[in-house]
Amino acid sequence: MADVTRRLFLRHLRGAPTTWIRHSVRGRVRHEGVGQSFWYRPLVGVLSEVPVDDRELPLLFHARTSDFADVTVQATVTYRIADPAVAASRLDFSVDPHRGVARGRPLDQVATLLAELAQQPALDLLARVPLAEALTDIAGVREAVSAALRDEARLTDVGVSVVSARVVAVRPEPEMERALQTPTRETVQVEADRATYARRAQAVEQERAIAENELQNKIELARREQQLVEQHGANSRRRVELEAAAELAVAQGKAEREKVANAAAAERARVLAAAEADKERTLAGAKADGVRAVGLAEAETEAARLAAYRDLSPEVLHALAVREVAGQLPEIGQLTVTPDVLTGLLGRLSR
Numbered sequence: 001m002a003d004v005t006r007r008l009f010l011r012h013l014r015g016a017p018t019t020w021i022r023h024s025v026r027g028r029v030r031h032e033g034v035g036q037s038f039w040y041r042p043l044v045g046v047l048s049e050v051p052v053d054d055r056e057l058p059l060l061f062h063a064r065t066s067d068f069a070d071v072t073v074q075a076t077v078t079y080r081i082a083d084p085a086v087a088a089s090r091l092d093f094s095v096d097p098h099r100g101v102a103r104g105r106p107l108d109q110v111a112t113l114l115a116e117l118a119q120q121p122a123l124d125l126l127a128r129v130p131l132a133e134a135l136t137d138i139a140g141v142r143e144a145v146s147a148a149l150r151d152e153a154r155l156t157d158v159g160v161s162v163v164s165a166r167v168v169a170v171r172p173e174p175e176m177e178r179a180l181q182t183p184t185r186e187t188v189q190v191e192a193d194r195a196t197y198a199r200r201a202q203a204v205e206q207e208r209a210i211a212e213n214e215l216q217n218k219i220e221l222a223r224r225e226q227q228l229v230e231q232h233g234a235n236s237r238r239r240v241e242l243e244a245a246a247e248l249a250v251a252q253g254k255a256e257r258e259k260v261a262n263a264a265a266a267e268r269a270r271v272l273a274a275a276e277a278d279k280e281r282t283l284a285g286a287k288a289d290g291v292r293a294v295g296l297a298e299a300e301t302e303a304a305r306l307a308a309y310r311d312l313s314p315e316v317l318h319a320l321a322v323r324e325v326a327g328q329l330p331e332i333g334q335l336t337v338t339p340d341v342l343t344g345l346l347g348r349l350s351r
Helices: 082-091 106-127 131-136 137-149 153-157 176-312 314-328 339-350
Strands: 003-007 010-014 021-023 028-034 038-039 045-051 055-064 070-081 158-170
Touching: 021 038, 021 082, 038 106, 045 082, 055 106, 070 106, 070 131, 070 137, 070 339, 082 137, 106 137, 106 153, 131 137, 131 158, 131 176, 153 158, 158 176
Parallel strands: none
Antiparallel strands: 003 010, 010 038, 021 028, 021 045, 055 070, 070 158
16 A cells, blocks of 8 residues: 655655556556556546555365365465556556545455466366365366466456466365375385384394393303403412412521521531530549549558658557548537446447
């Protein structure tokens, strides 16, 4: 819609770059074109505003196939008004000069014309084909609609040009669609079941492979554990052998040291014994010599004394004997002389 502003008894119109505007006064064109901006008098001016941009027209219509199945066609037609002057002269694109509001709805007429022109070739084509082909041959429906709209003279007469026609979908009734989908659904379900079974079989195979792998791992672990135990036993045996060898070497060294020590001790004892024996012999010899000397001295003394006693008289000898005996007697504190003792003593003296 054009932008119309008021200034006293005048109006100013400012168009858009996608709208074609024609300003006529008493049948004479004063302004015409796209993107117009001008002043005009609303009492004598006639305005027409035609959009020239591309427009989308969604279509939804029903058709019947050769096997009497109802289908719904969903399409979209893109069009533009290629000749706005022709369109303004054939359709009511007039605008209220006071407010700038369109007086009619010419685009609805264009949409109705396009819908009718697009439906007719689609209906003719779908009526000649069965449902299965109608649902699959969407390209044929699109080509028929495009060709019909491209060669239609009535569109040229109103200045409309079709840019493209697209058929989005051809759908049957919901019950028929479900019935048609059943074989495919069953086939897909069969394929899904087959894939499920295959997946399960593959899972079982993988589980079996995993179990075999775990068993092999257990066997390998047991074998390695056996090797470890054997190696541990060998290490322990080797350790015991080494410890025994070390202890034997220590014992041999100790025995050797003890042997050497014993030999040294024996030698030292032998030397000490020999020295002690020499000492004893020396001491014994010295003692024997001393005893011999003392004996000889005593013998010589005794011999000298005996020699001195040999020349003495018996009385002197008796006196000396008495003195000697008296010297050997114990100390007498009190002496009691009885007749018996005196008699015996006198008898001894007399003898």
